Amino acid sequence: HAWRLAYRDELTQLPNRRALEDALRSRPTRWSLGMLDVDHFKKFNDQWGHDVGDQVLRRVATALAGVSGRGRAFRYGGEEFAIVFPHDDLERAGDVLDTVRTRIAETPFRIRGQRSGAEERGKKTDTPEHTITVSAGLARGEGDAVVTFKRADDALYKAKKKGRNRLVCGD
Numbered sequence: 001h002a003w004r005l006a007y008r009d010e011l012t013q014l015p016n017r018r019a020l021e022d023a024l025r026s027r028p029t030r031w032s033l034g035m036l037d038v039d040h041f042k043k044f045n046d047q048w049g050h051d052v053g054d055q056v057l058r059r060v061a062t063a064l065a066g067v068s069g070r071g072r073a074f075r076y077g078g079e080e081f082a083i084v085f086p087h088d089d090l091e092r093a094g095d096v097l098d099t100v101r102t103r104i105a106e107t108p109f110r111i112r113g114q115r116s117g118a119e120e121r122g123k124k125t126d127t128p129e130h131t132i133t134v135s136a137g138l139a140r141g142e143g144d145a146v147v148t149f150k151r152a153d154d155a156l157y158k159a160k161k162k163g164r165n166r167l168v169c170g171d
Contacts, residue, residue: 012061
């Protein structure tokens, strides 16, 4: 129980940043790192509240938990996630990241637990669908993990500057 508390993110059920740091201590010599960030996350929190923001994070985490290509997803913090691949094939890792990014964007998101005024008066209404998108940066793992994180994070922010909902490779 204590291990689970220390190494699992309670909200998303993904391994947390501490688990990521441990995984990187025993990383293979060839690896790659994807950093992902939920686009316009603050808008969900500001418009709908933190409960809806939590729903968004859980939705993204569910998609990332099933990532293929032997990647392992972690909640890095806030609305940011990391995926560590035990290989340095950036084309293969990029395909995996792009697939999960597309799947997240194409899956409609309905806000649960929010009631409109019409619903409160007994009239059934449809909850509007929203789109969740993520931006991603990818870097080949070389030497110091801190340097790799910086390169992946720089690539992530280039993806944001280029219009979001895209992947940029840092190598």
